[in-house]
Amino acid sequence: MSHHRAKAASLAAAVFATLVLAAAVLAAAGCSQESAAAIYPTADLRPPGLVAAGPSDSRSVLLRFDEAVTPVQGSLSVEPRSDLSARAEDKDLVVSFASDQSPGTDYALAGEVDDLKGNRARFLLRFTGWNDCAPRLRLSEVQTGKNSSKTKPHRDYIELEVLADGNLGGEELSWASSVKSSIYRFPGVEVKKGDFIVLHLAPEGLSEERDELGADLSASGGVDASATGRDFWYAGAPLPDESGAIALALRPGDQPIDGLFYADESKTGSLSDDKLAEMLTSLAAAKAWPLAGAKPAWEDGFRWNSSPAKSICRLDAASGAGAWYATATGAQSPGALNAGPETPAAVQAKTSAKGAAKKVSKRISAKKP
Numbered sequence: 001m002s003h004h005r006a007k008a009a010s011l012a013a014a015v016f017a018t019l020v021l022a023a024a025v026l027a028a029a030g031c032s033q034e035s036a037a038a039i040y041p042t043a044d045l046r047p048p049g050l051v052a053a054g055p056s057d058s059r060s061v062l063l064r065f066d067e068a069v070t071p072v073q074g075s076l077s078v079e080p081r082s083d084l085s086a087r088a089e090d091k092d093l094v095v096s097f098a099s100d101q102s103p104g105t106d107y108a109l110a111g112e113v114d115d116l117k118g119n120r121a122r123f124l125l126r127f128t129g130w131n132d133c134a135p136r137l138r139l140s141e142v143q144t145g146k147n148s149s150k151t152k153p154h155r156d157y158i159e160l161e162v163l164a165d166g167n168l169g170g171e172e173l174s175w176a177s178s179v180k181s182s183i184y185r186f187p188g189v190e191v192k193k194g195d196f197i198v199l200h201l202a203p204e205g206l207s208e209e210r211d212e213l214g215a216d217l218s219a220s221g222g223v224d225a226s227a228t229g230r231d232f233w234y235a236g237a238p239l240p241d242e243s244g245a246i247a248l249a250l251r252p253g254d255q256p257i258d259g260l261f262y263a264d265e266s267k268t269g270s271l272s273d274d275k276l277a278e279m280l281t282s283l284a285a286a287k288a289w290p291l292a293g294a295k296p297a298w299e300d301g302f303r304w305n306s307s308p309a310k311s312i313c314r315l316d317a318a319s320g321a322g323a324w325y326a327t328a329t330g331a332q333s334p335g336a337l338n339a340g341p342e343t344p345a346a347v348q349a350k351t352s353a354k355g356a357a358k359k360v361s362k363r364i365s366a367k368k369p
Ligand SMILES: [Ca+2]
Pocket: 212, 217, 218, 219, 220, 225, 226, 227, 228, 229, 230, 231, 335
């Protein structure tokens, strides 16, 4: 119990940090200063300022101000609607929900507080519904580019394996190239250990590309959709084809718990001070991707010769380049267990088949006049 509470508190702190800016900008001054100013020139004329805010568990949201506050009766409201009550604890306003927040849902909480001199502040706080049962997921496969083959088409996707039963609501995937980073937040959906989740990042805009929010895993069509995987679609930004990074977090604003850095094998040396380096620094700090030196270098990545005919797959639970491999050509498995690396025998067989084919074609060309 106490362990759970401590964990909840530290998670809440992380959420607070991300919400400070949005909340502070939205906190607006109220009325009642002018009359006080006329009588008491040195009095407190400033309304309370919001310092930090966010959910602290599934039924509570905490707002911390820069001075002691009291809630204004009847001023509180939330969308989506829920019954609320509020109490002040010195500089903190604790807002209690009558029922659990819906995990991953976007909430907007509005209300007013007074300081001890009656200066009033109105706030509007946007936050993500607290998730008490966010399961650990593991990145398992990544298709970084479009393969427009007629018979085996593939488009950008990230596949995740579910490691425990739970609800995805609020879990976040982010991905970065050197110039751009993007983020996707999962909606509240119940999942089971062993499920495969596929986030498609280059949808064609077809009506059959449907998010699978219920029990039916065959609800979606579209390239790479499957009846074994739970498919989601996001048109915001595809993956970088050759070099990029992916990070997974359990809750908005949390440290990442898993990551992948893939790098074109021709690149060497330190990265520039860019979006990709920023994500790698954060992955390294969270022990989700190791770096050899103090700053990210291309050599820290999973090195590969980028090809849309191959996906990058997870070999085991470790973090870092050694836990990943590139599939054989055409061996992608979105929404299903990865096939495993090509065996040395299979590689050998292919090489000798290619060699034999070359010899034959040489003989044929030699015969030509
Ligand atoms: Ca599916």
